Every structure is written in structure tokens, then in C-alpha cells.
Amino acid sequence: MSTPASFLTEEMRQQALGLESAPVTMEVEKGHILRFAEAIGDTNPQYCDEAAARKTGSGGIVAPPTFLRSVRGVNLELPFELSFSRRLDGGSDWEYFQPVRAGDRITAVARIAELSERNGRLGLMVFMTTVTTYTNQFDETVATQTNTLIAY
């Protein structure tokens, strides 16, 4: 398969920047936190031991820092076809404002913040930076995640 020299146009960039996803809401279940902590191999009692977690500042079971990755279905619908079948995760940048507790209802909204392209080892690659804002049931922003998706 031959690689085109360029994919993005200025018009495409202008169409995409600032686009927002539909909100997605997920209830944070204690069992899900436990499964997530097990999957990443983290035995911190704040994630799995109610009695120990109650003695800490957060007062109960909280989610690990990257747990909100498990809010799925936050889809950004681009106004054009991103005609690359392969995807890589380029990196992530989390900012935290409030703990995520078992029982919280978290709503996620993603926004396109940047779109660029570059030729690299894998051929032409498109970089899409999105910022996802996570809000709890009290309308508090609990975290933001800036993520870079590489399509190639």
C-alpha cells in the first residue's frame, strides 16, 4: 500500500478543531474499580479495602488515577473520513481536581484540540489531540485527560 504525501487540508483542520463528543455517563462501581486495580497489578488498599480506605483522607474506596480510561463510547465524529486503518496511542496528560469515588456518576465529554500530520517510521501519520473532561454528579470537574491519537 502506497502512502500519500499529505492527508490533512487546512479546511479539514478548521472543521475538526473544537468539535465535541456527545456526553457519556458511567456509574463508578466498586467491583469495576477492583477489577481495574487487579488488571494494572496495583494492590493499594484505597482501591480494594473499604475499611482501610475509610481511614484515609478520601473516606472510602477511590479509583486509580487512570481508571477513567474505562469510560468507553466517548466518540468524536469527524466531518471527514480519517482514512487510516491503524491506530496508536501517543500519550496522555491527566490533571486531577477531585477524587473519583465508588458510587460516583461520571460524565465524559471529549473535544478536538489539535490536528496535525507528519511523516515517520510508520509512513504518513495523523496526530489528533483530544481533551476529555470528566464531571461528577455534583457538577465538579474531577479530571481532564489530554490524549494524542496517532492514525497511520
Next chain:
Amino acid sequence: MAEQVFWEDVTEGMELPSLVKEPTTRQLVQYAGASGDFYEIHYDKDFAIGNKLDGPILHGALKSAFLGQLVTDWIGQQGILKRLQCQYRGMDAPGNAITARGSVTRKYEEDGQRMVDCSIWLENAEGQNTTPGYATVILPSRGG
């Protein structure tokens, strides 16, 4: 759990206790289930090879979770993680041990909070830094 670290005990340049992880394909499947990220490059060898890779690779988000644990293990139950950033520069494959490392780059006070910035990264068996990043934390004070 290690003893609680206090802001007064921290000096710029000091290293965080390292954390060794030995991810397996089984763990990647487990992480896929827990996170809902079922992209096949993380557990299907043929699919990964068809995507110009040598084989399955770790989820980037799993690597950031390892770095998150490095930091939260260090700051203890009274520390607060404010920022966790990393870039997936190099790929890591299941079956290869990786070590999460970190060092303190800056110690300061801001808005009455006692803050520490750290450089954090994942190192593969060859000693290459595959996942550079940084973290910002708030630590408790001995003075309360």
C-alpha cells in the same frame, strides 16, 4: 505500604522507589476487559503483525497506569496526585519486564500547598526509556 513521605523529607534530585512490572499477554487481556479497550494489537499476534508491529504491545494507558502507581505508592495515602503525563515513545511487549522510575525535579509552595514535581519514566530491559513523563503531587507537611 511504605511509610508516609512528608514534604520536608523531599530533596530535589532524590529518586522515587522504583517499581518493576512483568506484563504478560494474560495481563493485557485482563486490562482490555477492565478498561474496555479491546483493540486487537494488544493480544492478537497475527493482528499486531498485520499492523506493522512485531507482535502484541502494551496498551499505552496500562503504561501510564504503571507510572501512576509508581507515584501513588510513593506519595502514600496522604499525598495527592495532581498531574500525570507521559508519552508513549517506544513500544513495550508482554514478556519483557519494565521498571517504572522517577526523580524529584522541583520542590515548591504554591497557593499554600506543598508541591513536588517529578520526572517519571518506564525503562525496558535494555535500559531504554520507552515512556517519559512527569507528575505533580501535593505532599503533607510534618507541621500539619
